[in-house]
Amino acid sequence: MRLELPNDIAGLQALVLELLKRVEHLEAENKELKAQVNANSNNSSRPPSSDGLKKKPALPKDKSKKRGGQKGHKGKTLEMVSVPDYEVELCPPKCSCGTSLLEVKKTCETVRQVFDLPDPILEVTEYQQQSCVCPDCGKTNIGEFPQGISPNAQYGSGVRALVTLLSVNYKMPFNKIKTLFTDLYGYALNESTQINVLNKCYNLLEQTESQIKDQLLASQVNHFDETGLRVAGKLHWLHNCSSQLYTYLFVHTNRGKKALLDPVSLLPEYKGWAVHDCWPSYFKFDQCSHSICGAHLLRELQGLIDQKSTWAGEMHELLLSIYNQTEQGKSKLDKPLKFIRKYNSICRKADKEEPPPIINPRGKPKRTKGRNLMNRLVKYKDAVLAFAKYTFIPFTNNLAERDVRHAKVKQKIAGSFRTKHGADIYARIYSFVSTLRKHQLHKEESNLNIFKELVAVFDGKTVNLA
Numbered sequence: 427m428r429l430e431l432p433n434d435i436a437g438l439q440a441l442v443l444e445l446l447k448r449v450e451h452l453e454a455e456n457k458e459l460k461a462q463v464n465a466n467s468n469n470s471s472r473p474p475s476s477d478g479l480k481k482k483p484a485l486p487k488d489k490s491k492k493r494g495g496q497k498g499h500k501g502k503t504l505e506m507v508s509v510p511d512y513e514v515e516l517c518p519p520k521c522s523c524g525t526s527l528l529e530v531k532k533t534c535e536t537v538r539q540v541f542d543l544p545d546p547i548l549e550v551t552e553y554q555q556q557s558c559v560c561p562d563c564g565k566t567n568i569g570e571f572p573q574g575i576s577p578n579a580q581y582g583s584g585v586r587a588l589v590t591l592l593s594v595n596y597k598m599p600f601n602k603i604k605t606l607f608t609d610l611y612g613y614a615l616n617e618s619t620q621i622n623v624l625n626k627c628y629n630l631l632e633q634t635e636s637q638i639k640d641q642l643l644a645s646q647v648n649h650f651d652e653t654g655l656r657v658a659g660k661l662h663w664l665h666n667c668s669s670q671l672y673t674y675l676f677v678h679t680n681r682g683k684k685a686l687l688d689p690v691s692l693l694p695e696y697k698g699w700a701v702h703d704c705w706p707s708y709f710k711f712d713q714c715s716h717s718i719c720g721a722h723l724l725r726e727l728q729g730l731i732d733q734k735s736t737w738a739g740e741m742h743e744l745l746l747s748i749y750n751q752t753e754q755g756k757s758k759l760d761k762p763l764k765f766i767r768k769y770n771s772i773c774r775k776a777d778k779e780e781p782p783p784i785i786n787p788r789g790k791p792k793r794t795k796g797r798n799l800m801n802r803l804v805k806y807k808d809a810v811l812a813f814a815k816y817t818f819i820p821f822t823n824n825l826a827e828r829d830v831r832h833a834k835v836k837q838k839i840a841g842s843f844r845t846k847h848g849a850d851i852y853a854r855i856y857s858f859v860s861t862l863r864k865h866q867l868h869k870e871e872s873n874l875n876i877f878k879e880l881v882a883v884f885d886g887k888t889v890n891l892a
Contacts, residue, residue, distance in 0.1 A: 587880035650825035656842035719823035755821030
């Protein structure tokens with residue numbers, strides 16, 4: 427594009443102003459495009475998987491610790507059992523001098539144990555319905571089949587529990603489960619049978635899911651998050667509400683307020699502390715208190731630091747300082763006013779440093795990412811610093827993120843869900859399995875075994891998760 431220079435000074439001044447505006451616009455556009463190119467999981471909302479082998483930890487680790495197991499860590503070494511299933515006596519047949527030792531009394535010197543799997547087989551139990559005639563009245567009496575035994579041959583609760591575990595927890599596609607059963611047991615477990623098994627488990631877990639929801643509604647702190655899910659060829663959202671001991675998932679066509687207000691959501695009834703990633707829809711619910719994930723804020727601040735933002739560097743340093751002062755969010759600040767004053771000072775500096783909003787006659791004023799972040803830090807200051815005021819509120823929302831990450835793995839391995847009902851089945855069963863694992867991890871007295879609990883579910887028993 428060729429510009430013609432005006433002859434008068436006023437025209438030159440107008441041209442210079444126009445060119446300056448154009449340069450400013452191009453610089454802002456260039457800065458935005460560079461930020462997109464340099465985005466990774468440490469400075470944006472991109473997933474860690476996009477970083478490849480360059481992934482770095484979200485929060486700084488304590489380098490003073492030595493490698494290996496830490497003090498107090500409970501080992502999982504394989505230990506001998508007191509009563510083995512089989513015993514093999516290794517007796518010397520004869521002495522080196524040639525004398526037979528078969529009839530000589532022997533003493534056990536030492537033992538070694540091998541833990542192995544038996545040959546995989548499917549045990550077949552045949553139920554024979556028999557009849558007999560009463561010798562007194564002459565009435566014919568017929569024995570009753572146990573509940574759940576259908577007229578035809580069928581798979582039992584153990585097979586059903588294994589299919590459920592492989593499909594939901596281990597993310598295996600139906601055809602691979604079929605191949606596995608063929609290789610191990612010689613039986614090809616067809617896809618329709620597997621679908622029926624999962625649907626039966628879904629129905630049987632309805633009461634248990636209600637129990638999980640009641641426990642979460644009574645929890646002091648819950649974590650909330652959501653992630654995209656491909657269902658029937660369209661984008662859906664897997665929503666999550668989690669605590670240290672319980673997980674509840676549901677699938678919805680929407681991500682925001684419409685989904686959170688749905689009867690399947692727990693948020694409208696929840697009155698404790700909700701930890702989340704600052705998605706605006708969560709703040710529509712004022713009957714509960716809010717806490718924002720610090721790891722999300724650090725990533726956004728790091729993105730601004732990469733663009734040479736001064737205030738973002740100071741805020742990043744302040745939040746990390748508070749994080750360390752509170753022992754990674756496990757204790758309260760001794761002198762909170764000092765940090766709050768510093769927080770307010772940085773926000774005022776950000777207001778001066780960030781460009782003012784650009785008026786858009788057709789819509790909302792256009793703001794930089796830095797100004798949007800600053801506005802959130804000012805508006806939700808109490809939610810940002812909640813972890814420093816209350817020992818029971820964590821610094822991050824990692825718990826909820828871990829509880830939805832499995833869905834991405836499921837889709838990568840087994841593909842998308844064909845129907846909404848299939849996605850609902852997965853969500854309910856995974857909620858149950860995740861809750862069991864949390865009880866195993868955080869309850870020392872818990873002796874729950876996931877496979878055995880699934881067998882109990884198929885046997886019609888109610889699992890107590892209180």
